[in-house]
Amino acid sequence: MSELLRIDFTYADAARSASLAAAAEAARDTLVGRKGPGADFLGWLDLPAQNTAAQLNVIEAAARQIRSAEALVVVGIGGSYLGARAVIETLSPPFAAGFPIYYAGHQMDARYHAALLEHLAGKRYAVNVISKSGTTTEPGVAFRLLWKELSARYDAAALKQLVYATTDAKKGSLRSLANRAGLETFVIPDDVGGRFSVFSPVGLLPIAAAGVDIRALVEGAQQMAAYLEGPGKTFDKNPALQYAAFRNAQYRNGKKIEILASYQAGLAYFHEWWKQLYGESEGKNGKGIFPASVSLSTDLHSMGQWMQDGERIIFETVLDVENVPGPTLFSQDNDDDGLNYLAGKTLNAVNRTALEATLAAHRDGGVEAARILIPDLSPTSLGALIYMFEYACGVSAYMLGVNPFDQPGVEAYKNNMFKMLGKVGH
Numbered sequence: 001m002s003e004l005l006r007i008d009f010t011y012a013d014a015a016r017s018a019s020l021a022a023a024a025e026a027a028r029d030t031l032v033g034r035k036g037p038g039a040d041f042l043g044w045l046d047l048p049a050q051n052t053a054a055q056l057n058v059i060e061a062a063a064r065q066i067r068s069a070e071a072l073v074v075v076g077i078g079g080s081y082l083g084a085r086a087v088i089e090t091l092s093p094p095f096a097a098g099f100p101i102y103y104a105g106h107q108m109d110a111r112y113h114a115a116l117l118e119h120l121a122g123k124r125y126a127v128n129v130i131s132k133s134g135t136t137t138e139p140g141v142a143f144r145l146l147w148k149e150l151s152a153r154y155d156a157a158a159l160k161q162l163v164y165a166t167t168d169a170k171k172g173s174l175r176s177l178a179n180r181a182g183l184e185t186f187v188i189p190d191d192v193g194g195r196f197s198v199f200s201p202v203g204l205l206p207i208a209a210a211g212v213d214i215r216a217l218v219e220g221a222q223q224m225a226a227y228l229e230g231p232g233k234t235f236d237k238n239p240a241l242q243y244a245a246f247r248n249a250q251y252r253n254g255k256k257i258e259i260l261a262s263y264q265a266g267l268a269y270f271h272e273w274w275k276q277l278y279g280e281s282e283g284k285n286g287k288g289i290f291p292a293s294v295s296l297s298t299d300l301h302s303m304g305q306w307m308q309d310g311e312r313i314i315f316e317t318v319l320d321v322e323n324v325p326g327p328t329l330f331s332q333d334n335d336d337d338g339l340n341y342l343a344g345k346t347l348n349a350v351n352r353t354a355l356e357a358t359l360a361a362h363r364d365g366g367v368e369a370a371r372i373l374i375p376d377l378s379p380t381s382l383g384a385l386i387y388m389f390e391y392a393c394g395v396s397a398y399m400l401g402v403n404p405f406d407q408p409g410v411e412a413y414k415n416n417m418f419k420m421l422g423k424v425g426h
């Protein structure tokens with residue numbers, strides 16, 4: 001397996017997954033051969049390799065300019081913000097007073113946006129508005145509010161230093177506005193869908209603005225791409241194929257819900273990114289695993305009972321981070337709390353024991369699990385993990401028999417909302 005990622009099936013019926021080895025390899029051939037439905041949207045396969053030093057320089061220069069402001073507001077929804085937020089929140093040290101990043105337009109909560117505008121009043125903040133279509137209502141509304149607020153205080157030249165648009169190369173209302181105002185723009189390639197866009201400027205600009213090393217992130221993705229597509233990456237050596245086979249085998253065995261579990265508090269938004277990737281890619285034509293998540297140990301004391309003992313329609317995918325710096329436990333004269341037996345163990349070792357113990361308990365309770373091990377929470381490891389999940393998602397959806405790269409179901413609420421709001425033409 002790759003040094004950046006291993007997958008372990010000690011707590012699953014490995015034979016069940018292996019029975020789908022040939023199907024997983026066939027789906028992989030469809031994906032990389034660009035022969036399946038949605039093949040026009042496979043540009044993400046090439047994104048890691050396409051990020052040349054020159055392109056990263058341009059993104060980093062804009063990020064430096066953004067960091068000269070007091071804060072950044074990232075405006076986007078779904079795939080146009082979740083990847084960036086996942087990486088930023090995973091890699092930002094808890095409690096550190098880093099460069100403030102706020103998010104807007106991922107919902108239309110009036111209280112949230114009123115409070116955001118109030119919080120930003122008088123501050124010199126930057127905005128990165130991200131929309132591939134350039135017409136999505138939620139980010140459009142949020143950007144309209146922020147643009148009006150900034151335009152009232154800054155002239156056109158100053159606005160160019162503060163507002164950055166990431167959108168289609170030619171079409172959409174955001175492209176028109178950006179061109180008219182002469183804003184610096186970044187392009188979402190035509191053949192890359194939102195939820196597969198982390199390694200495009202959609203993800204990389206806000207991530208760089210947060211101070212994360214985007215070269216290391218991209219390097220991790222490049223290494224994983226080279227590994228997965230390298231010679232001889234048959235089922236037994238390929239974590240993406242094994243993961244895709246595992247989840248399809250579970251689904252065929254009646255397990256309709258996959259729970260992603262992690263033991264690192266910072267991974268909460270990583271869960272959200274993963275849920276969107278799999279939910280929006282696979283939930284169609286009356287099919288698809290429902291992706292859910294838990295943060296453990298926290299949720300062992302809320303959802304733990306259900307997972308151990310509730311209806312047996314779930315399986316689990318556990319993220320295990322091998323090296324996490326932190327305190328070492330010690331003995332003390334007064335052992336009233338009864339914890340001296342932990343002396344000499346690192347907190348991460350204790351946390352990983354909780355992980356192992358939970359896996360064993362869940363297996364005994366009829367819940368099978370895949371365990372994905374990564375060496376640490378570094379940009380390189382995270383880049384590799386993200387790419388592996390994207391690749392496995394393409395393979396898994398083809399095994400399921402759906403087009404991973406469209407989202408026709410998202411239109412239904414929009415059409416109703418436009419009609420109810422009185423939008424012309426609806």
Ligand code: PA5
Pocket residue numbers: 077078079080130131132133134135136139193194195196280407
């Ligand atoms: O993954 C996707 O394609 C979606 O989640 C989109 O990213 C989301 O709907 C936002 O679309 P847009 O970038 O066009 O505003």
